[in-house]
Amino acid sequence: MRIRVVNPNTTRAMTDTIERCARAVVGAGTVLDAVTSATGPASIESHYDEAMSVPGLLAAIREGEADGVDGYVIACFGDPGLDAAREVATGPVIGIAEAAMRTATHLGRGFSVVTTLQRTRGRAMDLAEHYGLQRFCYGVHACELPVLALDTDPDARKVVTEACRAAVLADGSDAVVLGCAGMADLCAHIRAEIGVPVIDGVAAATSTVQSLLTLGLRKSGRGEFATPPAKPYTGLLESFGSE
Amino acid sequence: MRIRVVNPNTTRAMTDTIERCARAVVGAGTVLDAVTSATGPASIESHYDEAMSVPGLLAAIREGEADGVDGYVIACFGDPGLDAAREVATGPVIGIAEAAMRTATHLGRGFSVVTTLQRTRGRAMDLAEHYGLQRFCYGVHACELPVLALDTDPDARKVVTEACRAAVLADGSDAVVLGCAGMADLCAHIRAEIGVPVIDGVAAATSTVQSLLTLGLRKSGRGEFATPPAKPYTGLLESFGSE
Amino acid sequence: MRIRVVNPNTTRAMTDTIERCARAVVGAGTVLDAVTSATGPASIESHYDEAMSVPGLLAAIREGEADGVDGYVIACFGDPGLDAAREVATGPVIGIAEAAMRTATHLGRGFSVVTTLQRTRGRAMDLAEHYGLQRFCYGVHACELPVLALDTDPDARKVVTEACRAAVLADGSDAVVLGCAGMADLCAHIRAEIGVPVIDGVAAATSTVQSLLTLGLRKSGRGEFATPPAKPYTGLLESFGSE
Amino acid sequence: MRIRVVNPNTTRAMTDTIERCARAVVGAGTVLDAVTSATGPASIESHYDEAMSVPGLLAAIREGEADGVDGYVIACFGDPGLDAAREVATGPVIGIAEAAMRTATHLGRGFSVVTTLQRTRGRAMDLAEHYGLQRFCYGVHACELPVLALDTDPDARKVVTEACRAAVLADGSDAVVLGCAGMADLCAHIRAEIGVPVIDGVAAATSTVQSLLTLGLRKSGRGEFATPPAKPYTGLLESFGSE
Amino acid sequence: MRIRVVNPNTTRAMTDTIERCARAVVGAGTVLDAVTSATGPASIESHYDEAMSVPGLLAAIREGEADGVDGYVIACFGDPGLDAAREVATGPVIGIAEAAMRTATHLGRGFSVVTTLQRTRGRAMDLAEHYGLQRFCYGVHACELPVLALDTDPDARKVVTEACRAAVLADGSDAVVLGCAGMADLCAHIRAEIGVPVIDGVAAATSTVQSLLTLGLRKSGRGEFATPPAKPYTGLLESFGSE
Amino acid sequence: MRIRVVNPNTTRAMTDTIERCARAVVGAGTVLDAVTSATGPASIESHYDEAMSVPGLLAAIREGEADGVDGYVIACFGDPGLDAAREVATGPVIGIAEAAMRTATHLGRGFSVVTTLQRTRGRAMDLAEHYGLQRFCYGVHACELPVLALDTDPDARKVVTEACRAAVLADGSDAVVLGCAGMADLCAHIRAEIGVPVIDGVAAATSTVQSLLTLGLRKSGRGEFATPPAKPYTGLLESFGSE
Structure with missing residues (x-):
């Protein structure tokens, strides 16, 4: 395979x-x-x-x-x-968006998406709608880090983690979907930090x-x-x- | 595990x-x-x-x-x-309904469900709605075999297969979701017969x-x-x- | 009858x-x-x-x-x-949920539900969706009293009343639906206190x-x-x- | 009162x-x-x-x-x-439309509406949508009798009854909602004839x-x-x- | 023509x-x-x-x-x-509501409506729903000026402009739809002031x-x-x- | 301009x-x-x-x-x-799809889309959904002419016209939206032939x-x-x- x-x-x-x-x-x-x-x-x-x-x-x-x-x-x-x-x-x-968002529906009632730049939020919302998941998607939030900064900015891990924590609070959601492939390696860390399921789409x-x-x-x-x-x-x- | x-x-x-x-x-x-x-x-x-x-x-x-x-x-x-x-x-x-219906969304635009008795169609429609999948669920059809007859009726395989074939035609769907756990072992046969993906929820x-x-x-x-x-x-x- | x-x-x-x-x-x-x-x-x-x-x-x-x-x-x-x-x-x-929520739709544009524990909010939201009333249901709020405390806690009446008042303010709703059969006898009191229609499902x-x-x-x-x-x-x- | x-x-x-x-x-x-x-x-x-x-x-x-x-x-x-x-x-x-359609939701999964002229179908569909009931409204059918003919046409009872029977068959619905106040007195007759609940909005x-x-x-x-x-x-x- | x-x-x-x-x-x-x-x-x-x-x-x-x-x-x-x-x-x-709201969908993801009195908000929301535009309508806000005061109140221009600015902030919207024909002549002024597209339905x-x-x-x-x-x-x- | x-x-x-x-x-x-x-x-x-x-x-x-x-x-x-x-x-x-479909909503309750090949129907349905127009889009039909054949096939005009006529009948729609830029010059002809509004997106x-x-x-x-x-x-x- x-x-x-x-x-x-x-x-x-x-x-x-x-x-x-x-x-x-x-x-x-x-x-x-x-x-x-x-x-x-x-x-x-x-x-x-x-x-x-x-x-x-x-x-x-x-x-x-x-x-x-x-x-x-x-x-x-x-x-x-x-x-x-x-x-x-x-x-x-x-x-990875369809997989992550569909996976999140098995883990609770609603999820938050945390993405990179504000301007990419619209695409995530369109996809949630397109996949029939708008009811489950409680919010899409930007951490305002450019994609490549995820790898190079020394604060990236902290910034994304805090954005995830804030998203869960703001939305009252049960899980977080990471909104960028470049966040894949942060998944386990964030999950441990914020205490709710975090889903990496990759x-x-x-x-x-x-x-x-x-x-x-x-x-x-x-x-x-x-x-x-x-x-x-x-x-x-x-x-x-x-x- | x-x-x-x-x-x-x-x-x-x-x-x-x-x-x-x-x-x-x-x-x-x-x-x-x-x-x-x-x-x-x-x-x-x-x-x-x-x-x-x-x-x-x-x-x-x-x-x-x-x-x-x-x-x-x-x-x-x-x-x-x-x-x-x-x-x-x-x-x-x-x-098995949530898994089968969500899986079907990866394989085409719309799926048909083939279930046992007419009276169980409503529950399948409720679930499609509940999971946000009503747009993908093109129809729910009954083959009118009771659940236990799936195992005992010598014509069961044929009846279910033909119901699946008819459902795809009627709905213009891309895939079939089998609407009963008792149909699990018919999946490969039906798929071969009707030439579209068939999903067993189990x-x-x-x-x-x-x-x-x-x-x-x-x-x-x-x-x-x-x-x-x-x-x-x-x-x-x-x-x-x-x- | x-x-x-x-x-x-x-x-x-x-x-x-x-x-x-x-x-x-x-x-x-x-x-x-x-x-x-x-x-x-x-x-x-x-x-x-x-x-x-x-x-x-x-x-x-x-x-x-x-x-x-x-x-x-x-x-x-x-x-x-x-x-x-x-x-x-x-x-x-x-x-009582279907009756209360449908009744509320005759009284104004949107209603709030006030229920007992936070964890029961999801069921109320599912029912609103299932009955086609999600557009009318502006919010589901918990007063965080366990069901049986409604009868035994001396502050219950006050706690539920204040939760109803707060829900109307937060949601901008026109009416309140009481989200537990155990609140039935509070209905007239709350209505008098908060000045909007309050519906007891019983x-x-x-x-x-x-x-x-x-x-x-x-x-x-x-x-x-x-x-x-x-x-x-x-x-x-x-x-x-x-x- | x-x-x-x-x-x-x-x-x-x-x-x-x-x-x-x-x-x-x-x-x-x-x-x-x-x-x-x-x-x-x-x-x-x-x-x-x-x-x-x-x-x-x-x-x-x-x-x-x-x-x-x-x-x-x-x-x-x-x-x-x-x-x-x-x-x-x-x-x-x-x-009478809101009352009849909401009442019908208590009696089965879906209802058909039978109205007078074809051109009035749109309004009935708009109302079903407006009341959040489009999922329950399986179809709106015209019997093509003008409103006042309901009272004067000697065949009116038969025409409306047959339109109701046909609507239930076409839609696979569980109940019929009569789509005109002028049909109120036909309700019991039609119910007896077609064997499903028939709702008069008046x-x-x-x-x-x-x-x-x-x-x-x-x-x-x-x-x-x-x-x-x-x-x-x-x-x-x-x-x-x-x- | x-x-x-x-x-x-x-x-x-x-x-x-x-x-x-x-x-x-x-x-x-x-x-x-x-x-x-x-x-x-x-x-x-x-x-x-x-x-x-x-x-x-x-x-x-x-x-x-x-x-x-x-x-x-x-x-x-x-x-x-x-x-x-x-x-x-x-x-x-x-x-003018259908024209303004449909026009707004060409200019960004979501728009806010700014109307006159609080009590007229419901009608605007009904229209957005009726035209299939509820997903694009991020909020309907009242400036609490009566219709005829738009012409006579010396502060009208300022009040409406500030209501528009506040609506964009509150909703995170991309454009403003003016919710009253009497605001038509304020359109260019508000657009210049708040820096997002403002649509006059007239x-x-x-x-x-x-x-x-x-x-x-x-x-x-x-x-x-x-x-x-x-x-x-x-x-x-x-x-x-x-x- | x-x-x-x-x-x-x-x-x-x-x-x-x-x-x-x-x-x-x-x-x-x-x-x-x-x-x-x-x-x-x-x-x-x-x-x-x-x-x-x-x-x-x-x-x-x-x-x-x-x-x-x-x-x-x-x-x-x-x-x-x-x-x-x-x-x-x-x-x-x-x-041209957004323009044509939005224009059609001004002309009646529902429209049909007539497109070229069967396989392009899905995209048209996605767009109707994306623009909030699925309620107005009564059907998407293929005439099974490849795009370039619209210009070269001597029967093209007839084939598309008949597909439009059939779509209106099948869907009970009020207007037809032409689903390909290559049909632009057929618009007036089809409108004259079938007697309902026909919209060319170009x-x-x-x-x-x-x-x-x-x-x-x-x-x-x-x-x-x-x-x-x-x-x-x-x-x-x-x-x-x-x-």
Whole structure:
């Protein structure tokens, strides 16, 4: 069973963190690797970044298909390109936001999301709505650290932890969902500090992919998520087209 | 890691089927057993049966806690007693309806549920609504076989398979969720026959419990799902009270 | 016309309060009595208590059917066992939460619920959602008195009154729904004190049952709420089964 | 206790039917009368008719206040002028659509509405949505009889009965709500014919008003539904203004 | 292209403001006028006022049809009589609340509404719900100025501006919708002061009508919004009936 | 006033059609042009195509900003890259799906969407939900013509017309929304044929942009839709990054 975690930003250091956290939750028989997108933004902090990360992500999925990968995790909390990736892959593709938020629903009545910049809150709210989870999502909060500062700012751990503690208090929620793949390695620490379940989407999505593979489940080959129709592509993205 | 699947009806033959299907999806390091409720109805086919199955289910959970069980599956598609069981257990408790329906959302846009008797459709619709999944649940259909006939009627496999095929056509859905634990062993057959993903909740819930345990996630010890306050109980259920 | 109010906890003193409040709102031709459940918890303050109160409640309904009772009130704000009771009874069965919350919608735009313990808030929110009333339910607040303290704590009346006043202010609501049958006798006092409509579910549900009987309305004998299929029951609850 | 039923169209024969049906469900101590609007359309079959019926309705409510009436029923299924009437009256005002649809929720999972002309279906759907009952309203069907033909067309009873039977089949519903006050006297007949509960809003609303009065409940005197601010009115409706 | 803006209250000074603001946004080829209702309240500040403004509004629409008007704006934030007006007019009729709120959805994630009196907030919330915009409407706030004081109170501009500023802060919204036609001429000032988009419904609705006319779009002549069936009317409103 | 319509696929012939239809609805003072994306798929018929069209679209928007364009239309019914484009542009950006569906709500109670391939229906449903319009969207239907066949298949006009007629019948809808920019020039023909309003999103969105510009409305410069943070981009899309 081969699972690949795709970091859709181009920052390798973040991929390393992600890979470590994903690897911690798979079984002995599972081969897991993580790849860094070759095309796109160094971090994803806007709708623009997110949209522009998708070609690199889809290239990674196509490469994965060639490599015989069985299932994928999209390791960015905006779940960029999820529907398109599901068309391209034959096995399951799971976004970390959908996995984290769905996992949280098993642990209590409501959860808070703690994300990076204020401007990314909207995307998290859209996803909660899209997945039918708005009733369970009690609030989306920003800690106002840029994505890459999670790794470099010496106060990052403290800032995120306190934002999580404050979110639980403000929302009266039962759990916290970490709203950025770059927070994956803070999960155990925050959980210990604030005393409620804290969910890292990278681990949650990896575990979900492994579950689906074990259950023998994959998308139907027909309909909306079938392989996209082949057609010519032009310009910078010409190589993404097909005959 | 010890997982226990509770069959909340009192029919041991059904527990055997359930156990086999659950065991097929756990990892090498997981100890799994299935138990039959000692108290309640032989099958669950009404709101009355479902409500009356809960004391037996909760007794099984309490026994599990004494036995050091780490997580539980409630193997009836009505998810009976789920909230109460979450109060009693320290580890995760997952219902097969919630697990199956949430799993289905990863595989396509909409799913159909195929259940046993017409009169049980309402409960499935209530659960879809309660879990925020009504948008994904395109229809709930009855095959009009009583629960125990799934095991004894020689035509059961055919009847359920055809009901699934018809449901997909009628709803334009991408996947089928089997609406009874007693259908667990039909899953692979139906999937092969009708060519869309078919989800058995027993396997899905077992896999979800295993995931949560691997992720180190459990309910918060505070608030709504904390251990229920101790108090005297009277009459037939006196033994369920505590000081 | 015979109406029976069932107190699904086993505390007789609370039944007396309930009976008095119910009796105050029925017409001259109506025979009303209240019964105490013979089986289950002394008070209902958790999902566990609520689930375990249902067999006793259903036994009371079955007894009522034998006694020729025409309609029932379930006098606990969690509306425990409502769907099952509707299957068993031939006449109307009304829960005090559904009656109180629906009544409140006739009196203004939004209502607040004031309940006992914090941990019971979730159930009230689930019911508001289930009845389609979440838009009208502006908030659910706990006064942090245990159910039985409503009768024994000398400050109870004051504590609940102040919680109601605070809820109206916090929510900007037009009315208060009392979230526990044990608060029934506080209703007139609180209404006088805080100057907005206050709804006691016991009175509201009793009145609703009387209305339905007067209108000649009862559930359809077919479909989801028809008499449950007969079947063997095992263990402590064996007597609840049938041939 | 004085209850007044207002027929907001100007057809006295319809008021007579309405009065008879309302009177059948009130208690011995209740004085009930029905009045015909003095201003507006002969029947209400469009948004235009409905809007134009409101001044006459509100005049009737103002007259009722002068006469010491305790509560009101608005006997048109569009619930015309309900919010305004609640501002004007000190006691409860109930529309027959809200009463009928809320009553139906106690009798099963879903109801069908059978109304007169196709063009009135939209209003019924808007009301179901507005009252939070869209999940319970399985369909709105027209029998294509104009309102006044209910009284004069010799086939009316048969046409409406068959429309109700067809609606239950098409929707898989548990009950029928009659979508016009002019159908009030058909209720018992249809119920007997089609074997599911049939709800007449005139009776349901009358009974609801009586309940609220018995419970001592009325709108809060503050806020949205307080007496409208006095001000000058001009033109045809000058007499509706105040100093 | 002839557009008529109807002020459904009877205060001519307010019509003048409205006309000026509407005229500022139409193209060279468009003839625009504004008319004052001849019947009804001097201002609209309650459900009662709103309902009673509708006959005057509909008279103005009928007059417009006789005058060959192509499209209409209803210049009151309660969108009074909108459905009825659509039946009567052959061209588009747009309410200022629907236009303003829909326009706001193009400018950011969420908007606040700032209205006049507290008691009018409910109507704005109902409209947001009715138009499917409740998710975008982050709050409805009152500035507690009566409608006519907008024109006469020397502090009006300041009071409304500060209410808008406070609403944006409290709601975390991206834009403000002015909740009264009488605020139309404050729009540019407030926008400049508070630095977020501010939408005046009079301008927005006028522009929407012009768009629809340019696009050649009008309601279907069939079904719910077809011309109302002719019938006799009685009393004060007799002239509104037809053969 | 300069408006630019961006065709996010790379087929110039389709841009020509789009430009003609857009130009027909703008005022004399408006300069309108249409551009073809330089990068991406020849047509958009899958989530994959849609995601891959976004870089080309955003490049066109950036170019537009350099050219001093005041507002933009995204001429693909999936509204690809809308949120990202709003961050990049200083003026309004409108998608044809949002414009068409919102316009349809002014014309009747419910609309049908007629799109190209079956597999694109899901995106249209997601957008209806996202814009809060699911209650108004009665159905999404495919005519099973590929996008480019709209221009080349001699039967295209007939096929789409008949699909529209069938959709109105099946859904009982009041209007049709054309679900592809390539259908823009069929709009008048279909409207004439089927006798209900038919909305072309290209015209609707162009008109909406012109309205917003006339109203002086643009997004707030703060928050979610502010200019994206500058950062390095890598690989094929390196030129999209900034310092």
